[in-house]
Amino acid sequence: MKKSKLKTAVALAALSASSLPAFSQETIRLTIASGFPPVLPFVAEAVETFVPTVNEELAKTGNYEIKWTEAHAGSLVSSPEILQATTDGIVDIAVMGHVFEPAKLPLMNVGGAVPFGATDIEVASETLIKLNHELPEFEAEWDAVNAVYLTGWANGNYYLLSTKPIETVEGLNGVKIGATPGQFPWFTGIGAVGVTASYATAYNDLSSGIYDVILTALAGAVAANLHEVAPYVIETNLGAVNSGSIVVNKDKWGELPEEVQNALKVAADAWLQGYYTRMATLNESAMDALEGGSATLVAFSDEERAKWAASLPPLGKEWVARMEENGLPGQKVLTAYMDYLREHSDDVVRDWDKE
Numbered sequence: 243m244k245k246s247k248l249k250t251a252v253a254l255a256a257l258s259a260s261s262l263p264a265f266s267q268e269t270i271r272l273t274i275a276s277g278f279p280p281v282l283p284f285v286a287e288a289v290e291t292f293v294p295t296v297n298e299e300l301a302k303t304g305n306y307e308i309k310w311t312e313a314h315a316g317s318l319v320s321s322p323e324i325l326q327a328t329t330d331g332i333v334d335i336a337v338m339g340h341v342f343e344p345a346k347l348p349l350m351n352v353g354g355a356v357p358f359g360a361t362d363i364e365v366a367s368e369t370l371i372k373l374n375h376e377l378p379e380f381e382a383e384w385d386a387v388n389a390v391y392l393t394g395w396a397n398g399n400y401y402l403l404s405t406k407p408i409e410t411v412e413g414l415n416g417v418k419i420g421a422t423p424g425q426f427p428w429f430t431g432i433g434a435v436g437v438t439a440s441y442a443t444a445y446n447d448l449s450s451g452i453y454d455v456i457l458t459a460l461a462g463a464v465a466a467n468l469h470e471v472a473p474y475v476i477e478t479n480l481g482a483v484n485s486g487s488i489v490v491n492k493d494k495w496g497e498l499p500e501e502v503q504n505a506l507k508v509a510a511d512a513w514l515q516g517y518y519t520r521m522a523t524l525n526e527s528a529m530d531a532l533e534g535g536s537a538t539l540v541a542f543s544d545e546e547r548a549k550w551a552a553s554l555p556p557l558g559k560e561w562v563a564r565m566e567e568n569g570l571p572g573q574k575v576l577t578a579y580m581d582y583l584r585e586h587s588d589d590v591v592r593d594w595d596k597e
Contacts, residue, residue, distance in 0.1 A: 268306050275313040276337035277321030283520045284395050285314050288337045291516040292509045299505035306502055329388045334494045341485035349383050352579050354424040355561035356594040358551045359481035360587035366396035366482035369582045379571055390495045392510040394487040395517055398459035400480040403472035405454050409540055411550045420456040431553025441466050448472045464528035469537045477541040551591040558594025
């Protein structure tokens with residue numbers, strides 16, 4: 243009789259246990275994309291740090307798992323298309339260059355309007371990160387393109403790589419400089435001519451004389467072997483400019499559980515620190531390659547830098563006027579930008595916001 247009762251109790255316990263709901267992990271699909279290849283440091287960090295950090299954070303509770311689609315090097319959308327693709331929800335998370343979107347993201351491009359700022363990549367990066375997290379005008383700008391900002395980066399202090407020796411600002415008079423169109427105003431006071439440049443064609447363009455000099459960050463230039471055809475490397479200290487962002491489609495962001503949103507924020511912070519470390523290593527290696535090769539390194543003096551800055555028109559005032567013509571708070575943003583630079587860097591040569 244006792245054995246029968248015991249068997250009945252065991253059977254009931256087993257039935258009760260089997261009727262409990264099983265633990266269910268939710269799978270979320272996310273597409274992260276870039277028009278740039280993973281050989282570039284900001285994309286490499288997205289692959290090697292951002293995605294793994296999200297996975298590690300979510301594994302702590304096991305409530306959610308991300309099913310990733312990683313589409314870099316333009317395999318889903320090209321760089322010129324990626325913002326629109328993010329707006330439309332084709333891309334959930336974009337590693338993009340906001341420098342290519344001055345019309346849709348004018349406030350994000352404040353740094354490109356005014357040279358001779360911070361030469362330190364961390365200061366240059368975090369200036370705009372801070373403004374994005376503190377000024378509602380930046381959130382509104384991203385809202386307008388249906389995106390949420392996570393973090394961003396600067397490529398590094400700008401150098402000139404030249405096919406011929408140049409040691410002074412006067413030596414740039416009449417020279418064709420490869421750059422992005424947004425940087426052309428930086429040359430107006432020194433008599434140089436801006437020509438649109440791209441890493442994809444820069445080696446051949448310098449070789450064939452389409453332009454004589456290219457304005458670029460050092461690590462990228464050496465990685466593209468541009469010093470082979472433009473062996474005169476000039477440290478201009480024009481500064482580093484925050485030119486890229488990691489953003490999330492706003493509709494997708496609103497669908498994500500808070501735990502997943504937090505994991506993305508943690509991953510963005512980890513990505514940024516990894517990017518700084520990677521860039522420091524790349525810049526050191528680039529300089530070693532130049533010093534150990536046939537390149538000639540020249541640094542413009544503080545006097546030459548000041549001379550270049552003084553030669554320029556009031557670029558900050560002009561940018562503010564363009565912004566305010568379109569109803570944007572140009573003066574507020576430029577002042578906040580310059581205040582951060584002045585507080586965190588000794589490199590500021592000209593107070594663009596006070597002219």
